[in-house]
Amino acid sequence: MSLETFGGEGGLTTVVGFAVAVIVFDGAFALRLNRIREAKTTSLRLVTFGAVVTLVGTAVTVHYLTGTEWTLSFVIGSLLVATGPTVVTPIVNSVTLREHVSSALETEGIINDVTAAIAAVVIFEELVLHEGSGVTTALAFAERIGAGVGSGLLFAGLAYVVMRRRILPKDSPRFTQFLVLLTAVGAYAVANALSTEAGVAAVAAAGLVLGNLEFPHREAAEEFTEDMTLLLLAFVFVSLAALVDIQAVLDLGLAGVGLVVVILFVLRPLVGIVSTAGVEKFTWSERLFVSAMGPRGIIPASVATLFAIELAAEGETEAAATLLGTVFLVIFVTDALEAGFARQIGDWLGVTPMSLIIVGAGRVGRSLAKQLESRGESVVMVDEDETRCDAARDEGFTVIEADGTESAGLEKAGIDDARGIVAAASDDDINLLVCQTAMTRFDLENVYSRVNDIENVEKFESLGIGAVAEPQAAAYALDNQIERPALSRWMNDIGDSHDIIEIEVTSDRIGGQSISELDETIPAGCLVVEIGRDNQTSVPGADEIIELGDRVTLLGDDDAVSTAADRLHPHE
Template sequence: MTELENSKNSDGWTSLYFIGMFEIAGLLVLGFFAQWLAWRIKVPAILPLIIVGLVFGPISSLFTPTGEKLIDGDRIFQGERLFDVVSISVGLILFEGGLTLKFKEVKSLATVVRNMIFYGSVVTLIGGALAVHNIMGFSYQIAFLFGALIIVTGPTVIGPILRNVKPNDKISTILKWEGILIDPVGALIAILIYEFIVSGKPNEYFTLFALKTFATTVVAGVFVGGLFAWFLYKILTNKLLPYYLRNTVVLGIVIMAFALADILHAESGLLAVTILGMILANLKIEGLKEILSFKADVVLILISFLFVMLSSRMDMADLEKLMNWESLLLFLVIVLVLRPLVVFLSAIKSELNLREKIFISFICPRGIVAAGVASIFTVKMVDLAGQAGLSPKIVEDAQMLLPLTFMTIVGTVIIQGLLAKQVANALGVTRKKPNGILFLGAGETARTIAKYLKGKGIPVMLGDTAKSNVNECRTSWLPVYEGSLFSDEGLEEMDFSKFGKLFAMTSNTDINVLGNRIIGKEIGDGNVYRLASKRELEITNLENPKNLLFHGKYDFISLTQAFRRRTKIQEVGVNTQEDLEKILEEKSDSIIPLLIVHEKNAFPVTEDLVEIKEGSTLAFLPRV
């Protein structure tokens, strides 16, 4: 009889079952609350998640009558169950990260990324081990295990930081690729060291053991990842699944790939799902963006759940051991010595300048992979202490792995999450606001306006499904995309670091509205504009949207007719808001106001007029 069966009451319920269900629900609610709080106070979500877990975990034990935690991850998931839940969750997180890795992004920076993986692993492993051994007095076995744990960065933390800071493309690409690719590498190294510790293998056999294990893990991970990528590609491209089942079936197949890889060779699942995601990301698969969106939602739930659960597992005694100068010194060595050393070694003979190297050195937050793997090893080493013949010193040090790892996570997230934007601005490495303009529709009106903007040095890109319009663009030497700009393929092709506005100018209002909605998610709802519809012009008592092009007084037909009569765009200088309003009032019947141009930026004339800078130009079309 199990403990659960023995504790059943007359109604078939158990206090243990009730507590478990309550704590699982509490973990989810607290995780979502922490996510909301992070959004509200504009900090990386990982910080509130860990704090909430500590408050309702170890800190709550100070205030309960029995000294028990309000929420304790060890009461919900014990032993191997905890290992399985954390492993699969981390695997899904890495798969979602792999789906964002495009080979074309990293072509020019592949050497730097490769070096970051190599030097990041070697320098952090050895440097972290020596630091924790000499500063904290850890045994060499656990010191090297800690060094392996802090190899991994935090892709779930780096993503929000990059979105908030918006550094230039080189920095974003390097940090994103490093954050995802180094996670399975770091986890694999940590597993090798863990196996060495608990196996009791003599030192002279460790090199052969490590090489054999590493090679087998890589082969198993690459084989399973590639096999399942091919399988999913065939299913998705041949449309063998109904739309409503596609996301859930993909989720199940990813979990199956993870499990199969682990069966073939222990701990190769993380590599397999990362490879699987990377391959799918670089194949043309219809609906991949929706799959990525679904996986992002799943990852959000997993992260919210895991961080609260893992941080609740710690005890106050462990936290108190970190309240000393040794812990602070160890943290400073990791952040101020090891990370810059990795970056500057990796960037030798690269195109990165000094300011970019300094900023990349500043950004290296740890995340869920480090926390998850540390939790797994802590549980396993304590449970196997007697069986593996581990010394009391090793077991004692192993119990400090999780608190030390969380200290590193919290410290890096607080400093880098809160200060990254200020550091980027001070170094001047933020991405310049894109001044290019996308045109949804490449009709003659759009082409005429695009030619004018191109002549002003403003990047333009037109998109159309009509072959005749595409050919006219190519004849006029205008950049053009043949297809729908807001399709999955179109969104992947567009460089949104260059194009910051959309002019939807097709003859179909529904397409214009849909294009604004979809592309608005990429460049911001305030940067998408469209032509007015015939209905909006005819019904004057309706309040029209503020983002209608050309003062909201022309639909596709009327604008096309006007441009066929006059194709020459003219200009007049405007220095103030009053200048513009006066021109629009006095010449409302004789001109069609098109754009406000200032230096190499252009804004459409809408009902919600932009702020006019001195030296601006109003571009307009004279009316016959």
């Protein structure tokens, strides 16, 4: 494969531009603002301090190890700031992480993709090609960001109006998919026409805005952009890699090895540790995981290729070879080691949160799983019935098709690392066997069961199993409807706009505070309604002191409760 395969530089630019537009749009489209808020401090540090340290540190390393001119070194440094959704999203999908860890990595990937691409273009055009410097360079960066964000907001707004006003044919997911694709490509093209490489900022802005709005056939649009991204990634990555002269990579020799070592073991760990420092919800294992995850994606590969072609056309063949060699060497190594071994690194560090296993993927099991996942719990469902498994998968749950009464099935579901198990089958004998297996063979303490026959409740409870009898649960719910209708409706709607949860106080900052002092720490809309300590519970007064290890019940608006829970219980 050669440049002529694409019809020359113009053809390659068009193909790469289309791919970048869809890929970056898809990454931004999947990012929710409420997820960004989960780790806003760390995310902000990653895209500011982290980006600057990576850019400058990489540029200095490239300059002194390879002898490359400062201007080209800074182009390489700016390109290698970008991690990107193309490599980060598969990591967070394959490794079960707590919400704040995955959101920090994904936010960094989206924003640094944009800023890295534009910074690289500005440095390349203004400094390498000697078209400007100083204040002009800063203005050029701001101009591209402004043109990109403006175009993205315009196209996202127009698309939203068209979909919400039902201008498209009713119940037409394919038209929605086409409109979303048109939004990505249109925003990219218009922004690039206004200012070179502003298109990356445009598709990121458009994707982020549309991704946080509700419109008809949204799920169909999400599936479509995901499928397009997979197809384009496979094609573009292979195509760009085929254009790289492997000799340019090999010619770097020990300088290339040194560059990779500095990026992997100096710059990224420094960025990860500083970005998570003082953020209490990050455990040390999670800080180390963030420090180990900085694989590079499609943006540095595509932009470096286009720059190298332009340098070669100017007669700067050595500079073109250095640019491609260093960028693709870092891409190859970081993708192979960091992305390729992300699951193993996560397992070794122990960042995967302990899951709750639900045996029985029927209606009761799926309803429970929905409630638990809405609270941020990691849930694994186990059932040997193919139809029930398919129904649970269709609802987005992690499902293991196995016999939950057997040790092998429970081991497959990860019971060795589970924090609890729930037997939710419609047969009490099956539920009892599941619970006994979990308790006797795996020494699991937190064991719960659905009891279908009320006469069996005593049998379950005598074994130390948390039993909930369906007849009793139904009677209690009906009694609430009759005697406490407002409370019943409130409880039934938990997860929509309000919540009630019980958590353990693990924050050193909270331990020792009184309830009145705590009111200044937790947001409005959340109340501490109960404190459990030493097997006793009480409704706290204003002067009640909260201690580490207390079980605190929070009630209120779901966002306020979630924020308060993070502050009281920042880590496992």
